C-alpha cells in the first residue's frame with residue numbers, strides 16, 4: 268500500500284471517528300434537552316423545592332429505597348427544603364398540618380396509589396388495597412363495628428378473653444424459660460416471642476379457635492412448632508429486597524415468581540429471584556386460605572345450601588370471619604343476589620380480606636410492644652419503668668381491676684395514664700409503619716396543598732417518621748420521654764399538647780385510618796400491664812449499646828441514636844418483682 272492510500276484511509280478513519288463523536292455529542296444534548304423539557308414541562312411541580320436529580324428521575328428515590336435509607340433521606344430533605352419537597356418527576360413529599368388535612372382528611376378525594384396493590388391477596392383487592400373511596404367505604408362499613416373500641420373491650424366478646432388467655436400464655440412462657448435456664452445469664456429474646464403473641468391474638472380474633480386460631484405461645488400444643496414456622500418467611504431479611512422489586516419492577520417481579528417447569532428452574536439457577544421461594548407471606552396466606560376453606564366446608568357439610576353459622580358455635584360467629592360471612596349473607600338475602608354489587612363478596616373476597624388483616628396485625632403490634640419493653644429496660648430510663656411499676660402495682664382487686672387469674676383487666680389496663688403515655692411515646696419514636704403513605708388524586712382536577720398547586724396524577728405523601736421528629740412540635744424529638752404526653756407533668760403547655768396530639772400519626776388518619784387500632788391497643792396495654800405487675804426488666808448484655816431493628820417495607824428501623832443494631836432480635840431479662848424486693 269503506498270503512502271497516499273494510507274493517508275487517505277487515515278483521513279477517512281478520523282472523519283468517521285469525528286462523525287461518531289459529533290453524533291454522540293448530539294445524542295447527549297438531545298437527551299439533556301428532552302429531560303430538561305420533561306422536568307420543566309409541569310410548571311406547577313417545577314416550583315416546588317427539592318434536589319434536581321430527584322425531580323429528574325424516579326430512580327434517584329428508588330436508589331434510596333434500595334439502600335434502605337428512604338425515610339431518613341426524606342426527613343433530611345424536609346429539614347433542608349421545608350415542608351414540601353419534590354422527590355420525583357411526579358412525586359411530592361409533605362410534612363405539615365395543612366397537607367395532612369388536605370390529603371388524608373375524610374372525603375379528600377385522594378386515594379391509595381397502585382403501590383398498595385402488592386398487598387392484594389389471592390388476586391383480590393381488600394380494605395388495604397382499594398383505591399376508590401366508595402368501594403373502600405362499603406367494605407369498611409361491614410367491618411367497623413367488629414373493630415370498635417366497645418366491641419374489643421367488651422368482657423364477653425372475642426377480643427378480651429382471647430387476649431387475656433394469650434397474656435397468660437406469654438407469662439407462662441417467660442416463667443418456663445426462666446425455670447429451664449440453668450444459665451441465668453441467658454436472658455429472653457422477645458422479638459420472636461412477641462410475634463407469637465400477636466400471631467395467636469390476631470388469628471384467634473379473625474378465625475376463632477376452631478378454624479385458624481394458632482397456638483405459637485403454647486409449647487405443649489401439638490401445632491406450636493408449625494404455627495411458629497408460619498412466621499419464617501416474614502422474618503427473612505430478603506423480604507426487603509423483594510419489596511423493592513415488587514414496587515419498582517412489578518411486572519418483572521410477577522413474571523419471575525409465576526414461572527413454572529424449566530423456566531422456573533432457570534430463574535432459580537441464575538439466582539434471579541429477589542427472595543428465594545417461599546417468598547414473604549406465603550405461609551401466612553396459605554394458612555389464611557386453609558382456615559377460610561375449612562370454615563366454608565363446615566357450612567355446607569349437612570346440606571348443599573350454605574347455612575347461617577350455628578348459634579352454638581359462638582367463637583366462630585363472633586370472629587371477624589363469622590361476622591363478615593353473616594354480614595354478606597344478610598346483604599345477599601336483602602338484594603337477592605350472590606355477587607352483583609361491589610359490597611357483596613364471594614369466598615375469595617372474604618378470604619383475601621381476612622388474610623390482609625392477619626398480615627397487618629402481626630409485625631405492627633409485636634414490634635411496638637418490643638420497643639416499649641426495650642425502651643423501659645434501658646438503664647437511663649429506669650425511672651420511667653419504676654413509675655410504670657408503681658402504676659400497675661396500685662391496681663386493685665377490690666376495684667375490679669384484676670381478673671381471676673391475677674392479671675389486669677382490659678378495661679382497667681386501658682385507663683392507666685402513664686402506660687398510655689409510654690405506648691404513645693413508643694409509637695411516636697418507633698412507629699411500626701414509619702414510611703410514606705402514598706396517595707393520588709385521579710380526577711382531572713388537581714389540588715392546592717399547603718399553598719402548592721399539585722396536578723392530578725401526582726403522587727403525594729407524608730410519613731410518620733418525619734412528622735414525629737419535628738423539633739418545633741416535639742422538644743428533644745429523639746429522646747424517649749413519655750411524660751411529654753401527660754398534661755401538667757412535662758414542660759409542655761396545654762397548647763403544645765394539643766399540637767403534639769395533632770401531629771401524632773402512628774395509625775394514620777381520616778377514612779383510611781388503621782381499623783385494627785383498638786385491637787392493637789388492647790393487646791399492648793393488657794400485656795404490658797401484666798408483665799410489669801410481675802416483673803422488672805433490664806437489658807441483656809447482647810443489647811448493650813444496641814437498638815433492636817425491625818423491618819418495614821425496604822428498610823430496617825431502629826433507635827437512630829444507638830451505635831449498633833440487633834436486627835430481628837431483642838434480648839432482655841425478666842426479674843420477678845418479689846426477688847427484686849428481697850434483694851433490695
Ligand code: HEM
Pocket residue numbers: 394395396407469623624625627628629631632635698699700703704705772773774775778779780781782783784786787
Ligand atoms: C401498633 C399497631 C398498628 C399500627 C401502628 C398500625 C398502623 C397502621 C397505619 C399507619 C395504617 C395506614 C397505612 C397506609 O395508609 O399506608 C394502617 C392501616 C390498616 N391497619 Fe393497622 N396498625 C396496627 C395494627 C393493626 C392491627 C392489629 C390490624 C388488624 C386487623 C390492622 C389492620 C389494618 C388495616 C386493615 C388497615 C387498612 C385500613 C383502611 O384502609 O381502611 N392494623 N395501620
